[in-house]
Amino acid sequence: MYSEKTSLNDLNKRIKTSKSIFVYYYQKNCSHCKKVAPYLIPLGKKQNEFAMLDLEEHPNGASKMKISATPTLVKYKNGKEEKRIIGEKTENEYEAFFDEN
8 A cells, every 4th residue: 555655865856856745644553644544545546746755764754844734735835835635634625625626
């Protein structure tokens, strides 16, 4: 499920060069991430640009990206954060977040 994860450096490059990108910040051992991943990741993959960052593998990523909890889904537009959703949400809530952005 997490096979398409990225590195922090690659993620920063994608955020800076993408017109619009959604980023899912997670931890493999996070119980909330485990619950949402089966529907959040497929919804994300339907978007034009979607990336995932494992904060267990990149512990400095949380502070650099200002992530205080997982799961967190952030939309970046033209290199800047536009909106985020934090915590365990329903499939419908994530779908609405993607649709409105």
